[in-house]
Amino acid sequence: MxxxxxxxxxxxxxxxxxxxxxxxxxxxxxxxxxxxxxxxxxxxxxxxxxxxxxLFDSSRTLERTAVEAILAAPADDPPLDAALAGMLAAGGLLEGRHEHSVRRSAIIAANPGLQERELLKLAALAEATADALRSRGVADPAATLAAQSAVTVFQVGFARWVSAEDPPGIGVCITDAAAALRALR
Amino acid sequence: MxxxxxxxxxxxxxxxxxxxxxxxxxxxxxxxxxxxxxxxxxxxxxxxxxxxxxLFDSSRTLERTAVEAILAAPADDPPLDAALAGMLAAGGLLEGRHEHSVRRSAIIAANPGLQERELLKLAALAEATADALRSRGVADPAATLAAQSAVTVFQVGFARWVSAEDPPGIGVCITDAAAALRALR
DNA sequence: CTCTTTGATGTCAGGCACTGACATCACGAC
DNA sequence: GTCGTGATGTCAGTGCCTGACATCAAAGAG
Structure with a gap:
């Protein structure tokens, strides 16, 4: 070592x-x-x-945490609920690191190449989420759609958490974004 | 010239x-x-x-087509419907080019760097879609969520269209994906 | 205690992506 | 015919990234 x-x-x-x-x-x-x-x-x-x-060394940890939470969710949770439980668990990893997240986001926002890489990591997270849902018995295209929707909710919630002056919990931000998604028509 | x-x-x-x-x-x-x-x-x-x-020379045309269709949608269409109208219009540009789309997708699928770039173009499409929704009076986070959901539907529909042996219309694929998304709940 | 093994690191050479600066050339305007 | 314009060619240079090989600190075997 x-x-x-x-x-x-x-x-x-x-x-x-x-x-x-x-x-x-x-x-x-x-x-x-x-x-x-x-x-x-x-x-x-x-x-x-x-x-x-x-800048993306911790993305695999995030992914693993999300997958474990999804597999641990109650078996009768609907797909979107299970996927969102994964996003909440992933968000929990960032809970104590608001300032660091703000600095990192600013760096990424300033460079298209870094945004590309972040999108690739989020796509990987969505794919891992979809796999976890499939292993819970969710069929496609529902698995893909629920997974991608959950990651979108994570993105929107994270963005609000990062831009907030007085940082609320990231869990609240994600939950609010999920509610806004469900309110769509 | x-x-x-x-x-x-x-x-x-x-x-x-x-x-x-x-x-x-x-x-x-x-x-x-x-x-x-x-x-x-x-x-x-x-x-x-x-x-x-x-490989992405036509992405700006796709984006422009989608935006125009969204702005032309009936004013009382809900955000998600308007955004999906944009995706259907964008898909229409590919209607006669199934074989070309298959070849191009295979090239992109074989290289992570190209997948990154495609994700960036889809993110730009989502952002343009969200802007179009906002100019229709849709507030955030609904605009962002509806736009990203529509792009996800486009992705899922496109993927099925490309992988189909006997190609149906891409419009059908997108419409089916939209129905599957609405059935999530 | 010495020898060997192991794995991380250093050194070097080189290919390819991309860029700035300058020259060139075809064509249209006058 | 001359001149301007814009696309192209030429050339030198930087930075990203890789393969091959040497080196060195520490752990284990005897």
């Missing part, structure tokens, strides 16, 4: 957040990030598939 | 489709595409912001 300075990955993530906030994503090279983290550029690319991935 | 061989852009689009189908996206360089189209690599990048964009 750690024979050198420990947590090289964490150091790179923090260095990247700092540099992206200071000069912007495009004005920061992979070598810059590595240097501030005390490693070489080559090591950076051993930990992250590309320069953008350094 | 055209003082050289006309339709350089169209030639590049066709050359790219051929090469991506033959060897795959990553195994094709921008220089390869340019060469087959009879231009230089530098000219390729004057027409397309990056290598992926060559």
């Amino acid at each position: 750690g024979r050198w300075e420990p947590d090289a990955k964490g150091r790179m993530v923090r260095a990247a957040m700092e540099l992206f906030a200071e000069r912007g994503f495009e004005q920061t090279t992979a070598g810059d990030i590595a240097e501030r983290a005390g490693v070489t550029e080559r090591t950076f690319f051993r930990h992250f598939a590309d320069k953008r991935e350094v | 055209g003082r050289w061989e006309p339709d350089a852009k169209g030639r590049m689009v066709r050359a790219a489709m051929e090469l991506f189908a033959e060897r795959g996206f990553e195994q094709t360089t921008a220089g390869d595409i340019a060469e087959r189209a009879g231009v230089t690599e530098r000219t390729f990048f004057r027409h397309f912001a990056d290598k992926r964009e060559v």
